[in-house]
Amino acid sequence: xxxxxxxxxxxxxxxxxxxxxxxxxxxxxxxxxxxxxxxxxxxxxxxxxxxxxxxxxxxxxxxxxxxxxxxxxxxxxxxxxxxxxxxxxxxxxxxxxxxxxxxxxxxxxxxxxxxxxxxxxxxxxxxxxxxxxxxxxxxxxxxxxxxxxxxxxxxxxxxxxxxxxxxxxxxxxxxxxxxxxxxxxxxxxxxxxxxxxxxxxxxxxxxxxxxxxxxxxxxxxxxxxxxxxxxxx
Amino acid sequence: xxxxxxxxxxxxxxxxxxxxxxxxxxxxxxxxxxxxxxxxxxxxxxxxxxxxxxxxxxxxxxxxxxxxxxxxxxxxxxxxxxxxxxxxxxxxxxxxxxxxxxx
Numbered sequence: 001x002x003x004x005x006x007x008x009x010x011x012x013x014x015x016x017x018x019x020x021x022x023x024x025x026x027x028x029x030x031x032x033x034x035x036x037x038x039x040x041x042x043x044x045x046x047x048x049x050x051x052x053x054x055x056x057x058x059x060x061x062x063x064x065x066x067x068x069x070x071x072x073x074x075x076x077x078x079x080x081x082x083x084x085x086x087x088x089x090x091x092x093x094x095x096x097x098x099x100x101x102x103x104x105x106x107x108x109x110x111x112x113x114x115x116x117x118x119x120x121x122x123x124x125x126x127x128x129x130x131x132x133x134x135x136x137x138x139x140x141x142x143x144x145x146x147x148x149x150x151x152x153x154x155x156x157x158x159x160x161x162x163x164x165x166x167x168x169x170x171x172x173x174x175x176x177x178x179x180x181x182x183x184x185x186x187x188x189x190x191x192x193x194x195x196x197x198x199x200x201x202x203x204x205x206x207x208x209x210x211x212x213x214x215x216x217x218x219x220x221x222x223x224x225x226x227x228x229x230x231x232x233x
Numbered sequence: 234x235x236x237x238x239x240x241x242x243x244x245x246x247x248x249x250x251x252x253x254x255x256x257x258x259x260x261x262x263x264x265x266x267x268x269x270x271x272x273x274x275x276x277x278x279x280x281x282x283x284x285x286x287x288x289x290x291x292x293x294x295x296x297x298x299x300x301x302x303x304x305x306x307x308x309x310x311x312x313x314x315x316x317x318x319x320x321x322x323x324x325x326x327x328x329x330x331x332x333x334x335x336x
Contacts, residue, residue: 086254167323
């Protein structure tokens with residue numbers, strides 16, 4: 001049964017995430033210009049590259065005096081997790097034809113998280129599109145504003161937007177913690193992420209956790225099968 | 234000019250990376266073992282995003298106002314608060330703790 005868009009949990013979650021994340025574009029815009037990119041280059045990164053972590057990595061390397069090849073390399077490394085999201089969303093939303101190409105552009109941390117946080121197929125779709133497109137529009141608008149205003153806009157941390165992101169990701173994880181096993185997977189992956197942070201570039205700890213989670217799934221599946229075989233019919 | 238070239242290269246690489254997952258044949262994703270992995274992967278990725286957003290700043294581990302957001306959000310979720318309320322409380326607690334002088 002599908003609810004109207006007004007009462008849709010996917011739409012509601014998508015919109016609030018879009019606002020919290022989109023506003024952060026202001027800090028990207030301001031930082032990018034102060035790293036030495038011009039306003040147009042800054043806006044092109046948000047329009048075409050459109051992946052927060054990769055964008056910050058790109059301008060971070062440039063700001064540190066690195067060359068643009070290294071910047072593109074860092075950006076590519078941080079984007080690898082999007083391939084994992086794409087595979088999950090492919091199975092979940094099953095887009096066909098040209099929709100795969102459009103879905104790909106809107107695949108980011110938040111649209112993935114919003115979509116997988118929903119239980120109904122229609123809500124998963126609404127969540128993905130509203131979060132993805134909503135963030136895209138606001139992120140680009142606020143990138144432009146930040147680039148034009150420069151450092152005058154202040155730090156979005158003072159508005160607590162980073163705290164909003166923490167709360168949003170936890171709220172999306174929460175409904176999945178229905179079994180002891182799910183709780184254990186979450187804790188193991190969170191710990192793996194934290195341990196990896198000092199040793200690898202930002203964004204990669206998420207991939208480390210993905211490998212750990214996939215290993216649990218792979219070996220847990222074998223164990224589950226073995227248990228099923230032991231139970232007499 | 235070289236900067237422009239690498240901006241475009243980075244953008245193309247980013248798009249192709251995102252696209253790869255969508256081009257994996259879907260019957261492969263219907264395999265029961267892959268389905269099981271998809272389930273553990275989703276939980277693991279959401280937990281990782283929560284942890285990374287709470288404790289990391291670049292390549293450094295930090296304990297700052299975001300931990301307050303995590304605790305307040307978890308408490309609100311225990312009391313079955315709606316999503317938007319949890320997010321707003323997360324923002325308010327980080328902003329509030331910073332006003333009080335916590336990094």
